[in-house]
Amino acid sequence: MRVVNWKKILLIIALALVVVYPFLDKNDYRLYLANRALIHSILASGLVFLTGFAGQISLGQAGFYAIGAYTSAYITTRLGMPIILGIVCGILLSLGAGLILSIPSFKLKAFFLSLVTIAFGQIVYVLILNLQSITGGPYGFFGIPPMKVGQYYFDNKGYYYTFLIILVLVILIIYRIKNSYLGRSMFAINDDVIAAEVCGINSKQSKIFAFALSASLAGLAGSLYAHLAGFLSPEPFTFFESSNFVAMAVVGGLRNILGGTIGGVILTFLPEFLRFRGWENYYLIVTSLTVVLVVVFMPNGLGNIIFKLFRGKTHSHAIHKEITTLRKEKEGGTK
Amino acid sequence: MILQAKNLTKVFGGVIANKEINLNVEEGTVTALIGPNGSGKTTFINQVSGVLKPTSGQILFKDKDITSLEAHDISRIGIARTFQKIRLFEKLTVIENVLVARRKFFKCGFLDIVFHTKRLKNEEKEQLDIALNLLQRLGLADEAWKMPGELPYGKRRALEIARALALEPKLLLLDEPAAGMTRNEFASIIDIIQKLKEQGITMLLVEHTMAFIRETSDKVYVLNFGEVIAEGTFEEMEHDPAVVAAYLGEESV
Ligand SMILES: Nc1ncnc2c1ncn2[C@@H]1O[C@H](COP(=O)(O)OP(=O)(O)OP(=O)(O)O)[C@@H](O)[C@H]1O
Ligand SMILES: [Mg+2]
Numbered sequence: 037m038r039v040v041n042w043k044k045i046l047l048i049i050a051l052a053l054v055v056v057y058p059f060l061d062k063n064d065y066r067l068y069l070a071n072r073a074l075i076h077s078i079l080a081s082g083l084v085f086l087t088g089f090a091g092q093i094s095l096g097q098a099g100f101y102a103i104g105a106y107t108s109a110y111i112t113t114r115l116g117m118p119i120i121l122g123i124v125c126g127i128l129l130s131l132g133a134g135l136i137l138s139i140p141s142f143k144l145k146a147f148f149l150s151l152v153t154i155a156f157g158q159i160v161y162v163l164i165l166n167l168q169s170i171t172g173g174p175y176g177f178f179g180i181p182p183m184k185v186g187q188y189y190f191d192n193k194g195y196y197y198t199f200l201i202i203l204v205l206v207i208l209i210i211y212r213i214k215n216s217y218l219g220r221s222m223f224a225i226n227d228d229v230i231a232a233e234v235c236g237i238n239s240k241q242s243k244i245f246a247f248a249l250s251a252s253l254a255g256l257a258g259s260l261y262a263h264l265a266g267f268l269s270p271e272p273f274t275f276f277e278s279s280n281f282v283a284m285a286v287v288g289g290l291r292n293i294l295g296g297t298i299g300g301v302i303l304t305f306l307p308e309f310l311r312f313r314g315w316e317n318y319y320l321i322v323t324s325l326t327v328v329l330v331v332v333f334m335p336n337g338l339g340n341i342i343f344k345l346f347r348g349k350t351h352s353h354a355i356h357k358e359i360t361t362l363r364k365e366k367e368g369g370t371k
Numbered sequence: 372m373i374l375q376a377k378n379l380t381k382v383f384g385g386v387i388a389n390k391e392i393n394l395n396v397e398e399g400t401v402t403a404l405i406g407p408n409g410s411g412k413t414t415f416i417n418q419v420s421g422v423l424k425p426t427s428g429q430i431l432f433k434d435k436d437i438t439s440l441e442a443h444d445i446s447r448i449g450i451a452r453t454f455q456k457i458r459l460f461e462k463l464t465v466i467e468n469v470l471v472a473r474r475k476f477f478k479c480g481f482l483d484i485v486f487h488t489k490r491l492k493n494e495e496k497e498q499l500d501i502a503l504n505l506l507q508r509l510g511l512a513d514e515a516w517k518m519p520g521e522l523p524y525g526k527r528r529a530l531e532i533a534r535a536l537a538l539e540p541k542l543l544l545l546d547e548p549a550a551g552m553t554r555n556e557f558a559s560i561i562d563i564i565q566k567l568k569e570q571g572i573t574m575l576l577v578e579h580t581m582a583f584i585r586e587t588s589d590k591v592y593v594l595n596f597g598e599v600i601a602e603g604t605f606e607e608m609e610h611d612p613a614v615v616a617a618y619l620g621e622e623s624v
Contacts, residue, residue: 209485216484216491217470217477224460224471230422231458233442234451235472236538363516 054200058193067192071264073304074199075257078206080284081296082253085210087282088290089219090246091226092141095150096157097281100130100251102164102273104258106171109180109268119183119263126259127252134251138244157278164270176269183263195264202260203297206253211293213249222246254281283327289337298339303327372431373398373542373573374419374450379428381414381597388414390597391428396542401564401574403584403605406594407617412577413455415594416544419575420452421445432542447475451540453531455547455577459519465530466515469502472537502537509533509563525556532563536572543567545576549583561586581609593617 053060058067079097086092107129108122133156140152164171171177183190183198190198213219224232225239233239262268280303288299306326310319334341374396381389388411396402404412417423419430421442430438437445446452451472460468476498483491506512509529514522519530528548535543549560557580564587567574578584584591584605591608593601595617601608608614 212484212487217474217495218481218484220463220467220471221474223463227460227462228458230442231454231460232471234420234422234446235534236443236446236475237471238441238443 058196064192067196068264069304069308071192071195071199072261073301074196074203075261075264076281076284076304077297077300078199078203078260079254079257079281079296080288080300081203081206081210082250082257083281083285084288084290084292084296085213085253086246086250087285088292088295089214089226090222090243092243092246093146093150094137094153094247094250095275095278095282096137096153096155096160097250097254098273098275098278099153099157099160100133100254101258101261101277101281102160103130103133104255105262105268105273106164106177106258107255108259109177109262110170112263113177113180119181122262123256123259126262127255130255130258131248131252134248135244137251138247141243141247142240154275154278157273157275161270161273161275164273171270172268174270176267178267180262180266180268182266199260202256206256207293207297214293218242218245287327287330287337289339292337292339292343294342295337295339298342299337302338372396373433374575375429375431375434376415376419377429377431379415379418379430380426381411381418381423382426387597389418389425392594392597392599394592394599394602396573396575397590398541398573399571400589401568401576401587403588403591404575404577404594405579405584405591405608410594410617411597412594413546414597416452416546416575416577419445420450420544446472446538446540449538449541450544451535451538451542452544453528453535453546453548455550457527457531459527459530459534461519463519464515465511465517465519465522466499466502466506468519468530469505469534469537470498472534473498473502475538505533505537506530508566509536510559525552525559528552528556528560529563536567541573543572543574545574547577547579549578549580557583 057070061067079101083094083097086094104123104126108119108126111117111122111125112119137153137156141149144152165173167173168175183194185194188194221232221237222242224235224237225242229239261272284299284303285296286299287303288295288297292298303323307319307323310316310322315322330338372395374394376392376394379389379392379394380387390411392411392415394402394404394415404415406412414423418425421437421440421444425438428438429436432445432448432450437448440448460471463471477494479488479491479494482488503512503515506515509532511526511529511533514526514530519527522530532545532548545564548564549557552560561583564574564576568587576587588605591603591605592599593608593611593614600613600617601611603611
């Protein structure tokens with residue numbers, strides 16, 4: 037092509053910035069925030085999958101986040117096991133909780149299901165407060181070991197690249213699921229559950245899968261957070277956080293594979309940015325207003341706007357890339 | 372017998388939609404289920420396909436009791452259906468509508484998807500070919516990449532049949548396949564059903580149009596107020612006084 041493809045150039049610059057960011061910004065607190073943003077993006081990507089792709093709802097993700105965090109903290113601190121084992125156990129336990137929480141979704145419509153998930157989040161929160169011997173309760177859980185490779189204990193740079201790689205893998209896996217027969221079945225269920233069942237699709241299984249996946253990702257995010265922060269207190273695991281996670285998914289775009297990341301980054305930095313501007317009394321209002329404005333005026337989320345700028349159009353979430361590629365191969369072959 | 376309903380009963384609140392229905396479908400034949408509006412034909416189809424659970428009675432498919440199976444299990448063991456009021460996946464392309472029903476033929480698992488294996492790619496390609504073939508058989512080859520909403524009514528019906536056939540069913544349940552069709556569309560749907568019959572697919576179909584029944588069916592069951600009031604060949608039914616009465620109303624007898 038003769039014309040300069042500025043969109044492509046812009047994209048490459050953006051990606052390069054993401055990769056070298058820790059070396060550009062000398063402010064360690066902002067780097068810490070970036071790490072929080074990456075963790076939130078992992079969790080919110082799971083919510084995009086659950087809500088945008090599988091049509092289910094959860095206002096209790098902070099519960100899974102907490103299970104992941106405290107499990108990994110307990111296993112590495114009290115039991116002295118390696119961090120990788122702590123993270124795996126954190127994921128597995130959240131996954132188990134997700135399987136249980138998927139059961140009410142068989143019968144309940146969105147409104148009642150959201151009440152059940154809120155209740156789940158509250159139960160976990162109350163358990164954190166009361167199981168003091170395990171969680172440290174309101175006094176907190178201290179001395180969680182940081183991640184390390186050999187003798188190198190991670191600083192914020194180390195965490196940044198670790199989390200970035202994990203996030204990229206998470207997005208890749210979700211992308212592949214979306215484009216496979218599993219994703220196709222999910223969209224079919226969303227369209228018409230009876231027609232899907234009659235086509236041999238087990239809608240319960242699909243819901244279980246979506247809940248398990250989003251819960252596992254929240255658990256993963258939680259266990260990463262535990263080691264990044266080094267100590268845990270009950271505050272980040274309230275209903276307020278659960279709704280914040282949903283806001284991230286919605287603001288980023290529920291039908292967008294990058295929705296969780298876009299929302300996660302924006303809603304992690306925005307409140308802090310406002311706080312530094314001396315708006316500490318208003319940052320909650322401004323953040324909430326932003327969420328409301330996005331939901332009202334851009335129901336497909338900011339992710340879609342960005343995609344539109346780059347693609348010129350957004351295509352239907354349902355026309356899977358895999359199929360389109362096969363089509364091109366096919367038509368290229370016959371012509 | 373490929374399908375046997377024994378004393379099948381369905382009650383909605385105070386309405387007895389199906390009352391102790393005994394109905395058999397012989398393999399390789401086309402059986403028609405007719406009756407006035409509200410006589411319980413769709414309710415019967417819904418129960419056989421697992422969309423509704425019977426209040427009492429039994430459904431046997433190839434001598435196996437399937438009464439308590441769920442819809443997705445029933446479609447997996449070889450019963451497919453279409454709907455009186457068309458139900459397509461409007462947000463999926465035409466080809467994807469068919470591919471959804473190919474789900475049970477995928478052998479690849481979750482790990483194949485995560486690692487995007489060669490095996491999965493080959494399987495997707497294989498299933499796509501099968502789906503395209505099916506569309507071709509039903510005259511939808513040129514519509515494969517469109518959205519269902521872009522298709523004329525008759526083609527939407529045909530797509531629903533294609534989707535049902537994608538399950539490679541032993542028994543196909545068609546709920547008013549020719550409803551609302553133009554003359555040309557009507558002829559093409561009769562043509563499709565006759566082709567399917569030649570291929571040995573057993574069918575149970577609900578229809579109001581007598582010409583349609585005469586053309587296609589080997590045996591007819593007549594429902595009235597949820598009960599079977601007559602069964603036999605089309606010619607026998609045409610002259611059965613109970614059937615005539617049910618269609619014309621009691622006063623004309
Ligand atoms: N889900 C339901 N809930 C309550 N009543 C129902 C339900 N489905 C059907 N009915 C009732 O059961 C009876 C039989 O309905 P059905 O749809 O099976 O009749 P049909 O023979 O298919 O009629 P048509 O020729 O109009 O399609 C009707 O009285 C109908 O109102
Ligand atoms: Mg009907």
